[in-house]
Amino acid sequence: MKKLLVIFLGVLMVSTFCFSPIATAQLNQVDSQAASLVAANHIKAEAVESLNGWANATISTPLSLYGLDEKIKAYGFNVLKDSNIVGYIIVNSDKNDAPVPEFGVGSGLPFQSGIDQARLAAEKQLKAGESLDKEKVIYLSALTYTVEFPVYEGQHKLEPIFVDIHNGKILQRSDFASVSAESENQAKNNKAWEHLSTNSIVQPMNNIVERIIAGVPFYAWYRGCAPTSAGMVMAYWRGHGYPQLPIGNALIDQLANAMGTDRNGNTITSNIPGAITYIALYHGYNWTSWNDGEGRAASTYAKYKNEIYNGFSVVTNMYGSSIYGNHTVAGVGYRFDDYQQWIIVHDTWNTTNNIYLDYNSTEVNDPLWTYVHP
């Protein structure tokens, strides 16, 4: 009996160590060298000259970006071509999350130009005898950058000063919402890490598949994001066999009234399909529209892709998005390769260009598709 107990305890200890969060976290940690390889491979994978001009581009030395726990959260790289900065890449340091949470074309790491201004803002907070040490960039989620300035009074370390890089605002620790690195699509992330961490040459992705429904209008926000976006989806059909439908503000007014959009521009999501079918019927057309379930388990990429493939734009609702909060946009296309999946949307924040959102990231976070079938 004693023997059994010892064996049981032994197994318990080993399994506790192997599967403990600390052990798992260390296994999944990426150093700057490995991150540099991922960034370099990302350039090769994305080097579609006509899209981003990144053919034969190189990366800068890595810049460490930190979490609030003082651990390295990610690495930032400028993309260089002929000594010019032509973009940037951020690589996560934790393999539990997507390898490249964000990259940008055209200009360098978005926070670099704001560091000096952030330091000026931090200096204004100092009391007599206090001084600032070298700053650290805090990176909690895509497009969110904060600078942390350690503060010293002589040799004594005080609470640091945090400055929002975008507006120079002083932040407190309590201002930071907790961000979970846990991904809902770990298998896909694993595959992307494996591909981008290879030492062999990564080929440009010639197998990128992109499909966009041409002719969906761009509407600027009016009365609410849900009626505006549903308006874009419906207005497309006016030129495709449904000429009685109104367009623009007139259509959005009707949809907002039918959805019960409030004076602040908020709409209850479950009202959207009924409003769409009601307005279609009001103009003489018998349409169907329905909501899928909330979250990636119900509103899957495959279902979205299938709708677009068959020519139906999707009213795309997102909850807790790192960019938008709770927001609705018009889904007009998709783009995917072996490693990443984007949805292409018309957003009320940009009335001239398609926006690409990574389906597996916190940009989309919790999706809910509203299907519209004339």
Add this chain to the structure above:
Amino acid sequence: MDLRPSVVLITLLLFLLVGCNKLPQGRSDQLKTGPNLLSEADTIKLAKEQAKLLTVDKVEMDTAGPIYRVVFGLDANNVRKVIWVSDHIEYQENLDKGISREDAMKIARERGFDNNTGIQLVYIPQKAKQIASLRNSPSNIFWWVRTPDAEITHQLFLNFYYGTVVYEWEKK
């Protein structure tokens, strides 16, 4: 079988703990999408309390990116201020630091806009700038001049501080 009450209790507690984390998704009945705004009355109250406005001239909407209410008013030091409010104060600036609405409209008229043109003083945080020219601008405040319908045919973003054209787009 000897089932002690403490074992049963612990098992039940574990079941509840695990079960609560595995609630199925799919709720959509009361989910809302839209901006997180205070009512106009609460916005004015907040601007008076926190930004020390004595009088409020008007409240408008900023719909260029994240949606804000925009409060124009005068503070105790006789400074004309503009304040962007969501459910809290997002940003504020002295109105006299930039070009006036009239000057912005004058520039717009020179570029073909008429008197029916819509104009907003907008604050777009760097992370919300989706147009490359705006992203590359050091300013986050713009005069946004645009044709009035949701389907915009001509729009202009002017740097609030200098009146320079940051972005112009016209449907061909």
